[in-house]
Amino acid sequence: MEVYQIRVFLEVARHLSFTEAADALNLTQPAVSAKIKSLESELGTSLFHRLGRKIQLTEVGEFLLEEGAKLIQVENQLIQKIEQIKKGKHGSLKIGCTMALAEGWLPKVVFEYRQQYPTIQVQCLVFESAELLYQAMTSQTVDVGISDVNFEEFSELSTTAIDTISYHLFVAHSHPLAKQQWLSLADLRKYPWALLPPGTPSRLVLESRLLELGLLLDGFLQFETVDTMSLMRTYMMQGNYLGFATNFDFKPECELGTITAIALQEFALSGTVYLVAPRRLSQANTANSSGRRSRNLNPTQKFIHLLQTKANHAAVSASNVVRLRSPHFTRRSNLSSRPEILTLSIGVQNSTIPAITAGLIIQRLGLLEHFLPKDGRYSSTQYQIQWHDFSTGAPIIDGLRSQQLNIGILGDYPLLLSAEISQKTRLISFVSTNPDGSCNAVVVPNRSHLQSVDDLRGRAIAVPLRSSAHGMVLRSLNATNLLDQVNLLPFKQENSAHQFEFSQQYADGYAHFAPFHEIACRRGQFRYLDGCNPEALPAFYGVVITSDLAEQHPEIAIAYLRALSAAQYWYDTTSAAPSLVAKWTHLDPEMIVQILSSSYQQNQPGRFFSEMQVRPDWLQLHIDQLSQIPGSKNFQTINLDQWVQPEFLQQIQA
Numbered sequence: 001m002e003v004y005q006i007r008v009f010l011e012v013a014r015h016l017s018f019t020e021a022a023d024a025l026n027l028t029q030p031a032v033s034a035k036i037k038s039l040e041s042e043l044g045t046s047l048f049h050r051l052g053r054k055i056q057l058t059e060v061g062e063f064l065l066e067e068g069a070k071l072i073q074v075e076n077q078l079i080q081k082i083e084q085i086k087k088g089k090h091g092s093l094k095i096g097c098t099m100a101l102a103e104g105w106l107p108k109v110v111f112e113y114r115q116q117y118p119t120i121q122v123q124c125l126v127f128e129s130a131e132l133l134y135q136a137m138t139s140q141t142v143d144v145g146i147s148d149v150n151f152e153e154f155s156e157l158s159t160t161a162i163d164t165i166s167y168h169l170f171v172a173h174s175h176p177l178a179k180q181q182w183l184s185l186a187d188l189r190k191y192p193w194a195l196l197p198p199g200t201p202s203r204l205v206l207e208s209r210l211l212e213l214g215l216l217l218d219g220f221l222q223f224e225t226v227d228t229m230s231l232m233r234t235y236m237m238q239g240n241y242l243g244f245a246t247n248f249d250f251k252p253e254c255e256l257g258t259i260t261a262i263a264l265q266e267f268a269l270s271g272t273v274y275l276v277a278p279r280r281l282s283q284a285n286t287a288n289s290s291g292r293r294s295r296n297l298n299p300t301q302k303f304i305h306l307l308q309t310k311a312n313h314a315a316v317s318a319s320n321v322v323r324l325r326s327p328h329f330t331r332r333s334n335l336s337s338r339p340e341i342l343t344l345s346i347g348v349q350n351s352t353i354p355a356i357t358a359g360l361i362i363q364r365l366g367l368l369e370h371f372l373p374k375d376g377r378y379s380s381t382q383y384q385i386q387w388h389d390f391s392t393g394a395p396i397i398d399g400l401r402s403q404q405l406n407i408g409i410l411g412d413y414p415l416l417l418s419a420e421i422s423q424k425t426r427l428i429s430f431v432s433t434n435p436d437g438s439c440n441a442v443v444v445p446n447r448s449h450l451q452s453v454d455d456l457r458g459r460a461i462a463v464p465l466r467s468s469a470h471g472m473v474l475r476s477l478n479a480t481n482l483l484d485q486v487n488l489l490p491f492k493q494e495n496s497a498h499q500f501e502f503s504q505q506y507a508d509g510y511a512h513f514a515p516f517h518e519i520a521c522r523r524g525q526f527r528y529l530d531g532c533n534p535e536a537l538p539a540f541y542g543v544v545i546t547s548d549l550a551e552q553h554p555e556i557a558i559a560y561l562r563a564l565s566a567a568q569y570w571y572d573t574t575s576a577a578p579s580l581v582a583k584w585t586h587l588d589p590e591m592i593v594q595i596l597s598s599s600y601q602q603n604q605p606g607r608f609f610s611e612m613q614v615r616p617d618w619l620q621l622h623i624d625q626l627s628q629i630p631g632s633k634n635f636q637t638i639n640l641d642q643w644v645q646p647e648f649l650q651q652i653q654a
Contacts, residue, residue: 001042003075006068008035009047013065016055092121093299096133096142098149098201099229101273102126104248105163106146113306120299129199137276143300145276148201148246150326156279162311163273164323167205168261170243170250172236178260182580184364185215185266193223193242194235206244208327209266212369233259266366268570269324275307322569324370339382344368344556347396347408350389353515353595354432354439354608355541356581357567358409363387364584365570367563373555394466400425400546407560408544411513412622413471415542419638426550427542428648429561430615432596432608434539439595439608440472441517441533443526444509453480453531460487462507469511471626472533478629479534514595514608515587522591535625538618540611550645558651561612565652568610572598612649616640 011021012032022029040047047061057065093113097106102124110122125142127133130149136142137157148165151157169188171178177191195217196203210216217223224241226232229249235241236259243250253259277300297305348359362368372383388405390396393414399405400418409431410418418425442461444450450459453476463470470488477483489507509529510520520526543564545557571577582589596608619640627635 001039003071005035005039006064006071008032009039009061009064010068010072012036012048012055013057013061016057018055091119091299092123093144093303094123094125094142095303096125096127096136096145096276098130098133098147099126099128099196100148100165100201100246100248101146104246104251105165105273109307109310113303116306117299117302120302128197130201130204131199133276137278144303147274147276148271148326149204150272150274150328151276153328158277158279160275160277160308160311161272162275162307164270165273166247166270167202167244167264167267168247169264170236170245170254171260171262172240173258173260175236175240175260177242177262180262181576182263182265185210185213185264188242189215189220191221191242192239193217193220193244194226194232194239195223195244196229196232197225197227202245202249204327205271209324209366209370212372213266213366214369263576265364267324268365268574269322269566271324272326274326275304275311277304320569322566339380341384342381342553342556343384343386344407345386345388345399345405347388347390347399347405349391349393349396349409351391351515351585352411352513352541353581353585353587353592354434355409355411356585356596357571357610358431358541358543358564359387359389360581360584361567361571362563364580365567367566368560371559371562371566373559378555392464392467394464397466400544403546403548406546406549407557409541410544411468411471411541412537412539413468413626414466415540415544416471416619416622416626416635416638417466418544419643420634423639423642424547425544425643426547426645427544427614427619427643428550428557428645429543429564429612431541431543431564431610431612433541433611433615433618434608437472437533437535437537437539439514439539440469440511442473442509442511442529443517443520444529446525446527448508450508450529452529453477453482453534456509456529457482457485459508460489460506461509461511462489462491463511464491464513467513468539469513471622473511474629474632475535475537475625476532480531483629515591518591518595519587522588537621537625538615539608540615540618541608542614550648554648557648561648561652565612568612571596572610614644614646614649616644619644 008021008025008027011024012018015021015024018029018032018036022032025032036047043060045060046058047064048055049058095106095110106124110124114120114122125136127136130147130151133142133145133147134151134154134157137145137151145151147159150159152159169177169183177183195206198204198207207217224235226235229245232241232243232245233250233253236243247261250259250261254261346359348363349355350360350363368385369383372378374381388399393408393410396405396408396410397414397418400408401424408418408425415427419427442453450456456477461473463473473488474483477486491510491512492506510517510526512520517526517528521528543560545560550557571581578589578592581587581592585592594607596610599609623635623638626632
């Protein structure tokens, strides 16, 4: 059946005359009759009753008269659109957008687009949920979409990161919480909330995050569902409700000071604004963007080109940028009636500042829960995360040895001691590094006559055994031939992470790692002993996992490294991070910054900086030095090629 046959049929049906139809079509009557007979033959039925010279439509003919006109209309539209595209005059663009972006983000972009292409008519359609936007995209109701929810799970659509979006707690300026800078969701369960309906992007983001953290809205004192942002504003202003929204939603009110935005620890990282386009169109636009001038693109391609250019200039897709993952709007709680329980036991040192990004920050921001796998073999997995905070690395080594810990954060000396556990561990990442190795020190009471390491002959030093400070002391004493002339005592310290209450009675000096020797000296009762760490070996902290975890659940090891990367990104890019860490550790913010920063400063000894790349050459330097110490020959048996597994880190850097 051909479209032209339908055209001929429609003319005959309208006139109920072959002769008049032939005149209208500028054809001969036999030609018209032949087309109708051919069409009837293909359909296997008559379209007309022939009553002498008169004709009438059959039932099939009546149906084809009604529906065939729609086919001709579609053909005309296709031809018209093709002609417009050929002439570069396709002058309309329909943009679909989620609510949070419709007023606070999209207007500036549309204005810039119209300034560049004033003849193109732009229509913006706002959708309450990501699902409605998806339906509009797939039905071609809109040409392109802007969303704060990712559509990457749908093969027919392409998503591109074009901007960032952040989520905050909003309260009236008079609310008791308004003066807080940072809060945690766990602290807010006794307050009433006003939230947009289920399915809206901000509600979807909040509920998805709560589910990751093992929380439910039902566990909150009260929450009201409101249909509009205006109604949420009313609840906040008149009822002291808490609101959850994006940085675009209450921007004018925040500037006026009537509403206050408060950062949430669980949303410390930004989310992403996505450009959503038909995959075929996005691929064509990418292929043609370099060799084709933008004026030759159709309106949708011009819009895509504009946003991709803005994203490139803003480095939105830069590899070092870490963001919260977008929830899937089709995902529901997929825990079966009998979920698999997977317990992760992690040994950390939250009072040791160079290691905070691998433990304390991941915990407080809820990052591990966010990056743990939830699809495929883990679709019915329920995680139980157990954090074990220790003041030194020794109990972490024991926990890895006994398989009571799956993951451990250790400094250089205990890190290498863990490698001796019959190859039961794997080193998958560094956490922080101190290239000059000046992070460990020996301190003595102010009244002491000791001035340098040479004065320690016949004396006693207290040191946390199997710590990085212990390794430094062993290397220093061995290098100065004092190893058998100095008594090393186990360090007596309360298990309080932030205290440094050294007894000035039972030892002549005290060796420790950062920040504990700084704390002692800042309090004015101790001073540093000269000549420690003569080799100046670089210091580092790293992530060690059990070989069982590496072999059976590599996805979880990768998820932990993603969480570590996110924690480091947050610390390095958030100005308030040192103050917040200081609050968590009960230390001075100045000390936090002095010990851990985003970049290493050569003229500031003792400073660590975030670094995940493993340095086998540094590991070998430590092994070579430690192997020279009597009774430490086992270090020579460490097979770095087997112990260090860089492929986990490579997965998150790809």
